[in-house]
Amino acid sequence: MSNLVYLSLGSNIGERENYLRDAMARLESQGHVVSGSSFYETEPVGFTDQAWFLNCVVVVETTEPPEKLMAAILRIEHEMGRQRFQKKGPRVIDIDILLYSDKIIDLPELTVPHPAMHLRRFVLEPLAEVAPDIRHPLLNKTICELVDALPAGPRVQKLKKD
Numbered sequence: 001m002s003n004l005v006y007l008s009l010g011s012n013i014g015e016r017e018n019y020l021r022d023a024m025a026r027l028e029s030q031g032h033v034v035s036g037s038s039f040y041e042t043e044p045v046g047f048t049d050q051a052w053f054l055n056c057v058v059v060v061e062t063t064e065p066p067e068k069l070m071a072a073i074l075r076i077e078h079e080m081g082r083q084r085f086q087k088k089g090p091r092v093i094d095i096d097i098l099l100y101s102d103k104i105i106d107l108p109e110l111t112v113p114h115p116a117m118h119l120r121r122f123v124l125e126p127l128a129e130v131a132p133d134i135r136h137p138l139l140n141k142t143i144c145e146l147v148d149a150l151p152a153g154p155r156v157q158k159l160k161k162d
Helices: 016-030 066-079 121-130 143-149
Strands: 003-011 032-036 040-042 053-062 094-100 105-107 110-112 156-158
Touching: 003 016, 003 121, 016 032, 016 053, 016 066, 040 121, 053 121, 066 094, 066 110, 094 110, 094 121, 121 143, 121 156
Parallel strands: none
Antiparallel strands: 003 053, 003 094, 032 053, 040 053, 040 156, 105 110
16 A cells, blocks of 8 residues: 655755755655755754754655555665764754654654644655645645644745756
8 A cells, every 4th residue: 555755855064955856866766756856955953053054845645554664764764875873963864753644653662643744844844745735634734734834943944946
């Protein structure tokens, strides 16, 4: 059975746009990348003494079960040079599963919906671009409603498409 999975991608080291595009291409090995948002320049959250991020959201249609998809994502990050030295620190690539269809997953290695997605403008704005009317399966609010409920916070700026 096929599922639509919403992934958040981010990079703030080196050729950020190239890293995002490379990750999208690699994700094709896990299913079909159906769509993607624009790229967004985003202010770091948590650890703020670092370069700004480039973020986007991609929608992947996949038959992979959630745990297998998560393992593949971790492998892609590793192959691309992701090193985990500092929590919320600089990174070549970061890929998070935001939503896996309308499933609720609570495992030691994977929580879906992503537990902090509803608090993060850098996630919700690109997600609203590709899926404004889908509902958060726990909060029962649309992505647009979640964006509208966010307080002012770290800056997120949509980049113009070429």
